[in-house]
Amino acid sequence: MKEFAYERATDVRDALIAADGGARYLGGGTNLVDLMKEGVEAPTRLVDVRQLPLAGVSEAPDGGLVIGATTTNSDLAAHPEVRRRYPALSQAVLAGASGQLRNMATVGGNLLQRTRCAYFTAQVCNKRVPGTGCPAIAGEHHNHAILGWTRNCVATHPSDMAVAMLAFDAVVRYEMLDGPGEIPLAEFYPPVGDTPHCETALPPGALITAVVLPGSAVSPRSRYRKVRERASYAFATVSIAAGLDLDEGSVRIALGGVASRPWRARTAEAFLLDAPLTAEAFRAAADAELAAAEPLPGNGYKVRLAGNLIETVLKELQP
Amino acid sequence: MTNHHRSVISLQVNGVPHRLSVDNRTTLLDALREDIGHTGPKKGCDHGQCGACTVLLDGRRVVSCLTLAVAAEGAEITTAEGLAGDGELLPLQQAFIRLDGFQCGYCTSGQLCSAVGMLAEHTAGWPSAATADVSPDGPAPVLDAAEVRERMSGNLCRCGAYPSIVRAVLETAAQKETEG
Numbered sequence: 001m002k003e004f005a006y007e008r009a010t011d012v013r014d015a016l017i018a019a020d021g022g023a024r025y026l027g028g029g030t031n032l033v034d035l036m037k038e039g040v041e042a043p044t045r046l047v048d049v050r051q052l053p054l055a056g057v058s059e060a061p062d063g064g065l066v067i068g069a070t071t072t073n074s075d076l077a078a079h080p081e082v083r084r085r086y087p088a089l090s091q092a093v094l095a096g097a098s099g100q101l102r103n104m105a106t107v108g109g110n111l112l113q114r115t116r117c118a119y120f121t122a123q124v125c126n127k128r129v130p131g132t133g134c135p136a137i138a139g140e141h142h143n144h145a146i147l148g149w150t151r152n153c154v155a156t157h158p159s160d161m162a163v164a165m166l167a168f169d170a171v172v173r174y175e176m177l178d179g180p181g182e183i184p185l186a187e188f189y190p191p192v193g194d195t196p197h198c199e200t201a202l203p204p205g206a207l208i209t210a211v212v213l214p215g216s217a218v219s220p221r222s223r224y225r226k227v228r229e230r231a232s233y234a235f236a237t238v239s240i241a242a243g244l245d246l247d248e249g250s251v252r253i254a255l256g257g258v259a260s261r262p263w264r265a266r267t268a269e270a271f272l273l274d275a276p277l278t279a280e281a282f283r284a285a286a287d288a289e290l291a292a293a294e295p296l297p298g299n300g301y302k303v304r305l306a307g308n309l310i311e312t313v314l315k316e317l318q319p
Numbered sequence: 320m321t322n323h324h325r326s327v328i329s330l331q332v333n334g335v336p337h338r339l340s341v342d343n344r345t346t347l348l349d350a351l352r353e354d355i356g357h358t359g360p361k362k363g364c365d366h367g368q369c370g371a372c373t374v375l376l377d378g379r380r381v382v383s384c385l386t387l388a389v390a391a392e393g394a395e396i397t398t399a400e401g402l403a404g405d406g407e408l409l410p411l412q413q414a415f416i417r418l419d420g421f422q423c424g425y426c427t428s429g430q431l432c433s434a435v436g437m438l439a440e441h442t443a444g445w446p447s448a449a450t451a452d453v454s455p456d457g458p459a460p461v462l463d464a465a466e467v468r469e470r471m472s473g474n475l476c477r478c479g480a481y482p483s484i485v486r487a488v489l490e491t492a493a494q495k496e497t498e499g
Contacts, residue, residue: 005323006343006389026390033346033385034366046343048390074379078445080455087453094448098473099437101367103379104386232448232472 002042018047025049027109063215069108069208088222088241092164095226108208117155127196142298148259153196163256164241174206189261218243218252240309244317265289286310328392333401341388348372350388359399359428370474373429380436399428414487422478437470462492
């Protein structure tokens, strides 16, 4: 690990000033510290943000919730209002990592975690140094992307939490030295395109302060389901967050483990706007969404798996 | 001249205050083992994947290998050495011995610290991925074998003592329940 200076901030402005000119913010460190050990990350300065007054879940004026960026994953998943009004979010967080890691990891850090593509940590690739190629495409890619990938990178985004937040139209709030800003989570992770090293739309130096969950008629009847290679403590092969509003007959669907970012299944959602909520329609909606899938030789199973998950979980959400 | 790559930190470890100067790169695990001399927390994978380094930090279980010592400034740490405060082993520790909750023992101190933290989480009403309904309005999750396996999944045992570990944790939880 490279040497670094360490500073603990107790005030958002102090954190922004301390990080000005290049530093990494340290939350729980569960991904960043590990990547520093591997040499993938080599910050010269860490600004520890866990003492900032940003932890906690509070009510938003529109009936939604504001989740402070330094709230731990554990506290988020255990929060009664999250469990009551956004059960898929609680389930998504609980499906990720281990009890120990969830006690450490923060909400802001969870959004900024890096891919677990083994090539990314083991060797240089396009995500680390543009122009160095994507070894996974011709190599081991059984757990890689089937949607939205390019020849530049086929890695997936590892977060479970972000998949559920995307289904509920979450908005990321941040602060910069010249003021606050916000980005809908749907625009937070840019398409991989030819810039797989540009993973978020967060401006340089910006500090995530909160994630806002809008009040939602879809979220109370929602569910997260994750398929993985072990019974627990593994990243998703495919996961789904889905919500159903019986009054409006509308659904929200987001998938994990299928793309470089959490994948909102807007084609399937649009299909179901004009269709009765039947098993046949769920299957047809899944097929419509996955018509755009481009599986590699080793991960074609994910197309069928994602389709089965969409159909099954939507059926489970019906009364 | 100040060395910006080192820090002086205070830690309370098993009730004893320590003050030490650390390279900022030092993990809490290395500080506990190398600087303070508590070798209960073990270095298994050093990447947060095996749980052998689990300690309680301000009462919550964490992996000390991904915790920077400098970031633990001011924290109260409990390692396996500190679980039996008054010299008598915890019911959990006694259950591990009686039910063969270990073979080689390398993962055991992490398993014990993790189980202590996990039982407190369950007592606080936290759901897990094995909980069918996470609603706070329903019944509290009942700690059965499936719940224990899920909640303890961050602790690997290469000897495969899992069935006995699950039994030891369940027996301890049942005992706590009886004692109220």
